[in-house]
Amino acid sequence: MITLERRPGPSRFWTAVTPLLAVVLTMVAGGAMFAILGKDPVVAIRTIFWDPLFHPDFAAYSRPQLLVKAAPLILIAIGLSLGFRAGIWNIGAEGQYILGAICGAAVGLGFYPTEAWYVFPLMVLAGGLGGWLWAMIPALLRTRFNSSEILVSLLLVYVAQSILSSMALGALRNPEGGGFPGSRNFASYPSGANPELVAGTGLHWGVAAACIAVIAAFVLLQRHILGFQIRLAGEAPKAARFAGVAPDRLVVLCFGISGTLAGLAGLFEVAGPAGQISIDFGSGYGFTAIIVAFLGRLNPIGILLAGLLMALTYIGGELAQFMLGLPSAAIQAFQGMLLFFLLAVDLLSNYRPRFVGPRRPA
Amino acid sequence: MTRPALLTAEGLTKAYPGVVANSDVSFAIAEGEVHALLGENGAGKSTLVKMIYGLVKPDAGAMTLRGAPFAPSKPSAARARGVAMVFQHFSLFEALNVAENVALGMEKPPRMGELAGRIRTVSRDYGLPLDPDRLVGDLSAGERQRVEIIRCLLQDPKLLIMDEPTSVLTPQEVDILFQTLRQLARKGTAILYISHKLEEIRSLCDTATILRRGKVVASCTPRQKSARELAELMVGKVLNAPARSEAPKGAVALEVANLSLRSPGAFGTALKGVSLAVRKGEILGIAGVAGNGQDELLLALSGELRSARDAVRIDGAGMGDRGPNARRRAGLVAAPEERLGHAAAPDMSLTENALLSGAVRQALVRRGFIDWRATRAFAEGIVRDYDVRTPGVGVAARALSGGNLQKFVVGRELSQDPGVVVVNQPTWGVDASAAAAIRQALIDRAAAGAAVVVISQDLDELIEIADRFAALNGGRLSASRPTRGLSVDEIGLMMGGAHGMEAAHLDHA
Numbered sequence: 001m002i003t004l005e006r007r008p009g010p011s012r013f014w015t016a017v018t019p020l021l022a023v024v025l026t027m028v029a030g031g032a033m034f035a036i037l038g039k040d041p042v043v044a045i046r047t048i049f050w051d052p053l054f055h056p057d058f059a060a061y062s063r064p065q066l067l068v069k070a071a072p073l074i075l076i077a078i079g080l081s082l083g084f085r086a087g088i089w090n091i092g093a094e095g096q097y098i099l100g101a102i103c104g105a106a107v108g109l110g111f112y113p114t115e116a117w118y119v120f121p122l123m124v125l126a127g128g129l130g131g132w133l134w135a136m137i138p139a140l141l142r143t144r145f146n147s148s149e150i151l152v153s154l155l156l157v158y159v160a161q162s163i164l165s166s167m168a169l170g171a172l173r174n175p176e177g178g179g180f181p182g183s184r185n186f187a188s189y190p191s192g193a194n195p196e197l198v199a200g201t202g203l204h205w206g207v208a209a210a211c212i213a214v215i216a217a218f219v220l221l222q223r224h225i226l227g228f229q230i231r232l233a234g235e236a237p238k239a240a241r242f243a244g245v246a247p248d249r250l251v252v253l254c255f256g257i258s259g260t261l262a263g264l265a266g267l268f269e270v271a272g273p274a275g276q277i278s279i280d281f282g283s284g285y286g287f288t289a290i291i292v293a294f295l296g297r298l299n300p301i302g303i304l305l306a307g308l309l310m311a312l313t314y315i316g317g318e319l320a321q322f323m324l325g326l327p328s329a330a331i332q333a334f335q336g337m338l339l340f341f342l343l344a345v346d347l348l349s350n351y352r353p354r355f356v357g358p359r360r361p362a
Numbered sequence: 363m364t365r366p367a368l369l370t371a372e373g374l375t376k377a378y379p380g381v382v383a384n385s386d387v388s389f390a391i392a393e394g395e396v397h398a399l400l401g402e403n404g405a406g407k408s409t410l411v412k413m414i415y416g417l418v419k420p421d422a423g424a425m426t427l428r429g430a431p432f433a434p435s436k437p438s439a440a441r442a443r444g445v446a447m448v449f450q451h452f453s454l455f456e457a458l459n460v461a462e463n464v465a466l467g468m469e470k471p472p473r474m475g476e477l478a479g480r481i482r483t484v485s486r487d488y489g490l491p492l493d494p495d496r497l498v499g500d501l502s503a504g505e506r507q508r509v510e511i512i513r514c515l516l517q518d519p520k521l522l523i524m525d526e527p528t529s530v531l532t533p534q535e536v537d538i539l540f541q542t543l544r545q546l547a548r549k550g551t552a553i554l555y556i557s558h559k560l561e562e563i564r565s566l567c568d569t570a571t572i573l574r575r576g577k578v579v580a581s582c583t584p585r586q587k588s589a590r591e592l593a594e595l596m597v598g599k600v601l602n603a604p605a606r607s608e609a610p611k612g613a614v615a616l617e618v619a620n621l622s623l624r625s626p627g628a629f630g631t632a633l634k635g636v637s638l639a640v641r642k643g644e645i646l647g648i649a650g651v652a653g654n655g656q657d658e659l660l661l662a663l664s665g666e667l668r669s670a671r672d673a674v675r676i677d678g679a680g681m682g683d684r685g686p687n688a689r690r691r692a693g694l695v696a697a698p699e700e701r702l703g704h705a706a707a708p709d710m711s712l713t714e715n716a717l718l719s720g721a722v723r724q725a726l727v728r729r730g731f732i733d734w735r736a737t738r739a740f741a742e743g744i745v746r747d748y749d750v751r752t753p754g755v756g757v758a759a760r761a762l763s764g765g766n767l768q769k770f771v772v773g774r775e776l777s778q779d780p781g782v783v784v785v786n787q788p789t790w791g792v793d794a795s796a797a798a799a800i801r802q803a804l805i806d807r808a809a810a811g812a813a814v815v816v817i818s819q820d821l822d823e824l825i826e827i828a829d830r831f832a833a834l835n836g837g838r839l840s841a842s843r844p845t846r847g848l849s850v851d852e853i854g855l856m857m858g859g860a861h862g863m864e865a866a867h868l869d870h871a
Contacts, residue, residue: 223731223732223734224730224731224732225721225727225730225731225732226730228714228717228732231710232707232710232718235707235708235709235710236703236704236706236707236708236710238700238703238704239703239704239705239706239707239718241666241686242664242666242686242696242698242704242705242718242719243686243687243718243719243721244665244685244686244687244690244722246685
């Protein structure tokens with residue numbers, strides 16, 4: 001029989017090791033699942049984790065994809081992690097991501113075809129602002145009327161998706177697109193584009209923004225009083241009030257930061273890899289970023305690694321579908337296992353398992 | 363006359379990783395005896411009673427109950443043999459009534475009507491007035507304790523264990539409790555009584571076993587010892603009474619005028635027209651049974667609850683509508699009662715906890731950035747000056763014992779050179795020597811010119827350190843009176859007497 005004993009303090013060792021353990025357990029359980037599906041588990045795991053980076057034929061295409069996919073995940077997850085640490089639940093990053101893309105793209109398309117250096121910076125500003133505004137709705141409803149920020153932010157995602165369809169079909173539709181839905185493509189508008197900065201790497205301005213966000217969040221949490229207040233509010237809300245933290249201010253602030261970063265991620269995506277506003281622009285980065293935030297233990301460095309890992313499983317998953325004919329449901333189950341094992345082994349950082357033999361009769 | 367032994371313990375030993383809680387503890391309780399278990403926090407009292415009550419299994423040693431071997435594997439086994447326990451912290455549901463709460467603790471509860479009848483009978487027999495139909499949320503702490511005691515008495519116990527039962531009672535309620543306990547003892551029930559209130563033990567108990575660092579260091583008849591001798595046996599060293607400051611008092615530093623506030627909690631107490639004034643160099647003691655508005659008063663003074671601007675004045679400036687940090691800047695520091703979770707964040711280090719309330723007055727933050735070096739030095743200073751026993755300032759607050767964390771919390775506030783100090787329950791659950799150190803520090807801070815408000819349920823503490831005395835009852839604060847010359851009875855009346863005393867008189871008539 002196993003009993004759990006609470007540790008006197010959270011174990012640093014296990015806090016660091018559990019994500020790795022979760023990845024290993026996911027490989028074992030996922031490998032078993034692939035074996036049941038009749039695939040060679042070793043080949044399947046290698047296809048997901050190894051081939052996207054090192055396969056002689058595909059790596060040239062898939063390696064840059066790693067940064068392209070990881071950057072929005074990291075950027076959004078960093079913003080979310082601040083709120084999550086303070087017990088403030090922004091579940092609607094997907095909506096803020098979409099609104100950021102719409103606002104930024106609208107500004108860029110408004111300037112079309114003017115070629116000037118200031119177009120892209122203005123788009124970035126508008127993108128951040130759009131995400132921020134969309135996040136302020138749940139934040140203010142929470143502080144004014146104490147409504148659940150979880151529900152409001154989540155439901156606003158569906159509103160955002162409707163606005164997206166309307167924009168793709170209406171206001172932002174390409175007038176030269178022959179009536180097809182979707183805006184002009186920024187790839188053909190240099191002043192408004194977010195291009196690959198170094199060919200063959202996937203590096204674009206969003207990747208740079210994600211790196212800055214990781215560093216800024218790290219400094220904020222380690223050195224700044226605001227980061228301390230965020231951590232305090234999450235760990236001991238009463239102590240936070242005693243320390244003079246105003247809970248409402250924190251809600252507005254955390255929603256503001258996460259909304260802005262999600263909006264920026266949307267703008268960099270629409271001006272770069274996606275290229276245009278289209279009906280299916282919302283690809284779930286805002287939801288996946290929640291997993292990334294927790295996979296990275298709400299720690300900026302952890303989120304950086306988790307974002308890269310999550311991007312790898314996406315790219316590798318696609319590759320496995322294509323190469324091995326694995327069903328996409330199996331890939332999703334595999335990604336689900338990762339989160340499941342992470343949460344399960346998380347127990348070890350606060351509890352110590354003890355193995356107790358069966359009680360002998362006296 | 364020697365009474366037959368009810369419970370004997372022989373060589374009880376229990377070790378936890380890193381600490382031996384009980385080492386070779388032997389003692390005996392006779393039938394009908396009131397037996398005191400004395401010792402500082404961490405001396406091993408709780409571990410010992412947990413072994414008797416079946417919550418903890420001893421590593422070595424044996425017990426007998428009425429001559430037969432006794433090794434309870436769980437509390438229900440101990441209860442089946444006639445051992446009952448009233449815990450220091452009540453385990454009651456506020457939204458349920460008394461009878462329902464009692465039923466929840468029983469293995470086979472009878473029908474509600476029948477149970478209510480039995481509760482009435484027991485409460486009449488033992489002079490413990492209690493209405494089975496009332497909601498526990500509406501009861502005073504003393505009444506809640508009666509629920510716990512009656513829950514035990516319904517099992518007709520042979521041994522009743524009581525863990526610090528009087529810490530939440532008014533003097534009159536203590537009298538009622540002691541009458542009940544003496545009555546039980548006369549009927550042959552043995553009582554194991556845990557307390558660190560020495561005068562109580564001297565008046566109530568027949569025998570005392572004194573523990574220090576897990577070992578029995580003495581066993582005596584408390585009536586034949588002075589309270590000081592008992593304390594010195596517990597601590598193992600000579601104790602000095604705190605030296606009172608006789609310095610002349612200065613201008614009024616903290617003034618509260620007609621402060622009324624609703625409580626933030628559903629079962630809290632609203633403050634009703636509270637007024638007080640404290641001069642520089644003066645200590646105002648505020649007594650009252652828990653739940654009479656102490657927490658709300660502390661929140662209103664610390665700035666966590668806002669009021670009208672002029673309801674709270676610090677050095678003459680209206681501060682009622684300002685938050686905690688503005689008040690800290692104005693010179694007011696506060697130490698709430700709840701150490702873990704309110705005064706300190708459990709999982710944060712002592713350094714981080716030093717920053718929690720020290721950031722403003724110690725200038726630990728510059729342009730939003732934390733000066734961790736200065737913060738660490740501040741935390742190390744607190745640990746050194748207030749004798750906080752810890753391996754270092756990097757350990758989490760929850761790893762410290764209650765007494766050490768309390769020394770840290772009080773020290774953190776007093777180290778900030780404050781003009782006004784507000785503390786709630788500064789020595790609750792703190793061992794004798796740490797309590798003496800904390801009281802002395804409060805007196806020293808007053809002598810250095812601070813106005814000090816001490817909210818406490820420990821009357822002996824208030825009499826020892828306060829210059830003036832007031833009582834909170836139902837959210838109202840009495841007028842303050844000089845402490846010198848006040849008798850315990852007068853204090854009891856200021857606190858509003860015993861809850862339910864009228865009913866008790868009726869039963870005796």
